[in-house]
Amino acid sequence: MKKSLSQFQTIVEELLKDEVENPMADHIPANELFDRLDLSLEEEPIDEERFDKALTELVMKTPRTATNAFFNQLFGGRNEKAILGDLLAVVLNNSMYTYKAAGPQIGVEKVILRQICDMIGWDDQSDGTIATGGSMTNFMSMLMARDANDQKVRFEGLEKKLTVYTSKESHYSIPKNAAFSGIGRDNVRFIPTDERGKMDVEVLKGTIAADQANGYQPVLVNVTAGTTVLGAFDNIEAISAVCEERDIWLHVDGAYCGSVLFSDTYRHLIKGVEKVDSFSVNAHKMLGTPLTCSIIVVKNKQHLRDSFANDASYLYQTDHDEFNLGKTSLQCGRRNDALKFWTLWKRVGTKGLASIVDHQFALAETAREYIRNNPDYTLYSFDDSVSVCFNYKGIPAKDICTRLYEESELMVGYGSFREDEFIRFVTINAQNDHEDILQFFKTMEQFVEDHNLEERAVSS
Ligand SMILES: *Cc1c(COP(=O)(O)O)cnc(C)c1O
Numbered sequence: 015m016k017k018s019l020s021q022f023q024t025i026v027e028e029l030l031k032d033e034v035e036n037p038m039a040d041h042i043p044a045n046e047l048f049d050r051l052d053l054s055l056e057e058e059p060i061d062e063e064r065f066d067k068a069l070t071e072l073v074m075k076t077p078r079t080a081t082n083a084f085f086n087q088l089f090g091g092r093n094e095k096a097i098l099g100d101l102l103a104v105v106l107n108n109s110m111y112t113y114k115a116a117g118p119q120i121g122v123e124k125v126i127l128r129q130i131c132d133m134i135g136w137d138d139q140s141d142g143t144i145a146t147g148g149s150m151t152n153f154m155s156m157l158m159a160r161d162a163n164d165q166k167v168r169f170e171g172l173e174k175k176l177t178v179y180t181s182k183e184s185h186y187s188i189p190k191n192a193a194f195s196g197i198g199r200d201n202v203r204f205i206p207t208d209e210r211g212k213m214d215v216e217v218l219k220g221t222i223a224a225d226q227a228n229g230y231q232p233v234l235v236n237v238t239a240g241t242t243v244l245g246a247f248d249n250i251e252a253i254s255a256v257c258e259e260r261d262i263w264l265h266v267d268g269a270y271c272g273s274v275l276f277s278d279t280y281r282h283l284i285k286g287v288e289k290v291d292s293f294s295v296n297a298h299k300m301l302g303t304p305l306t307c308s309i310i311v312v313k314n315k316q317h318l319r320d321s322f323a324n325d326a327s328y329l330y331q332t333d334h335d336e337f338n339l340g341k342t343s344l345q346c347g348r349r350n351d352a353l354k355f356w357t358l359w360k361r362v363g364t365k366g367l368a369s370i371v372d373h374q375f376a377l378a379e380t381a382r383e384y385i386r387n388n389p390d391y392t393l394y395s396f397d398d399s400v401s402v403c404f405n406y407k408g409i410p411a412k413d414i415c416t417r418l419y420e421e422s423e424l425m426v427g428y429g430s431f432r433e434d435e436f437i438r439f440v441t442i443n444a445q446n447d448h449e450d451i452l453q454f455f456k457t458m459e460q461f462v463e464d465h466n467l468e469e470r471a472v473s474s
Contacts, residue, residue, distance in 0.1 A: 148185070
């Protein structure tokens with residue numbers, strides 16, 4: 015083990031050193047990958063030297079998501095305390111299904127879940143669990159909504175036609191999950207949004223009423239706290255009134271920006287969250303833990319048990335179910351995703367988590383201000399979002415993003431809202447400072463000039 019640990023340290027140090035000079039790894043075109051790197055698996059063992067070389071090369075050529083050149087997705091950065099926790103979770107290698115197999119690590123998860131429920135304002139009937147990502151915590155909410163509507167379904171299967179509601183701007187896991195849960199993709203109603211990307215509550219009401227009149231049973235409204243492209247927040251307060259009146263499960267998909275819960279300044283964006291049935295948040299997005307750490311909490315923990323508990327005499331042999339977390343999880347064997355969040359939270363406190371969130375919004379404001387003050391740019395996104403969407407000099411977003419990536423300059427993606435396609439710049443790496451944000455624009459502008467991208471856009 016000692017040798018591998020020191021190998022680990024050497025490789026990581028080399029990576030960190032190289033990242034300072036080269037925030038982007040060299041781009042390897044997918045069709046050259048297997049020729050350029052020593053990836054093949056062979057019958058015979060290889061010597062340590064070749065192994066070390068292959069491994070180091072692999073690490074050095076892998077996209078760098080923690081540097082100030084990565085703005086591509088809804089995660090980024092490298093929080094050292096969270097990494098410490100995750101490394102220890104790997105070394106300890108517990109499975110979170112029972113107290114017997116995970117011991118105090120169960121307490122680590124429970125204390126996180128309890129704290130989040132308390133922050134929402136829920137009593138001790140609430141609880142939660144951790145799954146492998148936001149898609150899966152959303153899936154759990156849909157299953158609980160389905161079962162809450164009719165306790166027979168999980169035994170007998172679906173008989174009625176169920177419907178679920180989500181905005182056109184919501185995450186693609188919702189229709190996938192509708193397929194998984196037997197509800198069916200065709201029974202997802204994609205509610206249009208207003209001009210800022212928030213679900214249109216009047217259309218939602220009308221659609222539910224029409225479905226009920228046509229013999230459908232509405233079971234779930236999914237609202238989004240931070241839509242994937244614009245970072246918009248649906249109006250939880252107004253939609254909770256709709257759901258309460260019609261007895262429909264309300265879930266908040268806060269995978270992207272549910273972490274505003276931790277900030278006194280931005281918690282108002284999820285006003286009314288205490289009224290919902292379930293709430294999910296990815297600590298691996300705004301809070302910057304390593305992937306993945308996706309949490310779902312429910313106001314009434316009985317629903318977790320109803321939908322996910324199963325007896326297994328070979329597994330649950332000691333201790334109370336309150337400490338055997340397998341009774342409320344989607345999986346059987348389950349990685350310890352709690353420890354990395356706990357090490358971070360323990361070290362920086364809730365105030366430290368708040369300042370991570372606040373800093374991301376401040377970085378976004380820096381970006382928006384830069385864009386607003388520069389006539390070469392068009393801004394498509396709004397305040398109170400860590401997604402900053404824009405175009406530059408009328409150049410197609412796709413062209414700039416792809417060229418920047420292929421030439422190992424910057425990683426940034428594009429998205430669209432209604433008719434517009436634009437660059438989506440995400441200020442989610444809390445290790446960045448305002449200089450890094452301004453540097454991004456400088457680098458991009460220089461790149462456009464050096465590659466005559468503007469001329470090409472005009473002439474094509
Ligand atoms: C990222 C995201 C998800 C999916 O989370 P994963 O952890 O990537 O599965 C779901 N909903 C929203 C709004 C997201 O931004």
